[in-house]
Amino acid sequence: PRADSLSTSSACRAGKFETHSRPMMYESHCHTPLCNHAVGDPTEYAAMAARRGLTGLIVTCHNPMPNNFSARVRMREDEFDTYIRLVEEATAAWAGRVDVKLGLEADYFEGHEAYLERQLSSADFHFVLGSVHPQIDEFRDRYWQDDSREVQRTYFRLLAQSAETGLFDSLAHPDLVKNFTSQDWHPDEIMDDISETLDRIAATGVAMELNTSGVNKTISEMNPFPEMLSQMQARNIPVTLGADAHQPGRVADGYEQALRLLAQSGYTHVSFFLHRQRQEIAISDALDSLSHARVA
Numbered sequence: 032p033r034a035d036s037l038s039t040s041s042a043c044r045a046g047k048f049e050t051h052s053r054p055m056m057y058e059s060h061c062h063t064p065l066c067n068h069a070v071g072d073p074t075e076y077a078a079m080a081a082r083r084g085l086t087g088l089i090v091t092c093h094n095p096m097p098n099n100f101s102a103r104v105r106m107r108e109d110e111f112d113t114y115i116r117l118v119e120e121a122t123a124a125w126a127g128r129v130d131v132k133l134g135l136e137a138d139y140f141e142g143h144e145a146y147l148e149r150q151l152s153s154a155d156f157h158f159v160l161g162s163v164h165p166q167i168d169e170f171r172d173r174y175w176q177d178d179s180r181e182v183q184r185t186y187f188r189l190l191a192q193s194a195e196t197g198l199f200d201s202l203a204h205p206d207l208v209k210n211f212t213s214q215d216w217h218p219d220e221i222m223d224d225i226s227e228t229l230d231r232i233a234a235t236g237v238a239m240e241l242n243t244s245g246v247n248k249t250i251s252e253m254n255p256f257p258e259m260l261s262q263m264q265a266r267n268i269p270v271t272l273g274a275d276a277h278q279p280g281r282v283a284d285g286y287e288q289a290l291r292l293l294a295q296s297g298y299t300h301v302s303f304f305l306h307r308q309r310q311e312i313a314i315s316d317a318l319d320s321l322s323h324a325r326v327a
Contacts, residue, residue: 056085101169137159140163160200201302201304206255213250225262226262240254242273243285290317301317
């Protein structure tokens, strides 16, 4: 899809930026207590976004799913309106200071496509992250087996399928399976499978996420791993950036390191979404804005 380029001489829906030192970046992946494993209301995340020198915050809590699907780690269906209200309250409270937008992290699971389509059309989302979570009980019941290599292949197959649904703007933490099959994680041995997945994703135009929270997981590196990121760049797959913040203090955590990693992988721009339309920022401009905030 076409991206609207954002630079010091052009504008996007978030507003105009006159110098590189003005805020430019969004936190595009953060949660709320409704998912049962995060703390802090959206207003607290917005306050941290202001401190970190961000233009905005896109709240992306885990979507409700039917029939108690992985209910321990997501909001209930009857809490969906509460979620929207929480984000609306933060949007109003921070108007003119931090641009708080409604987003969603939505699980892709075979057989639930129609449910997701209805859900995503029920509110004015600015950004929808698609996720495959190999750690949830439902994934393990349907797909897990003793051969970890086959589990990894299944994960990447499902990741490609999620892009092909057209339901999502970007794919979250796109090598997450490595943290749950870490003893058998040898990416060079499944690069053919990963490459096929990236070919399929590239054909859809869907973006993929560089998730900074990976440094805190079993395999301490951002998701995805550097070679996969380079292969994404070779296919011109756009990248969104998210800290996957489950507490306010992690908003924009690792952003400067992540932007440098993107540049080392050959990227010149980083993306975010507003009104489900992709926007682009030059990495050099994004780094300038964050560096200014750090020393201010």
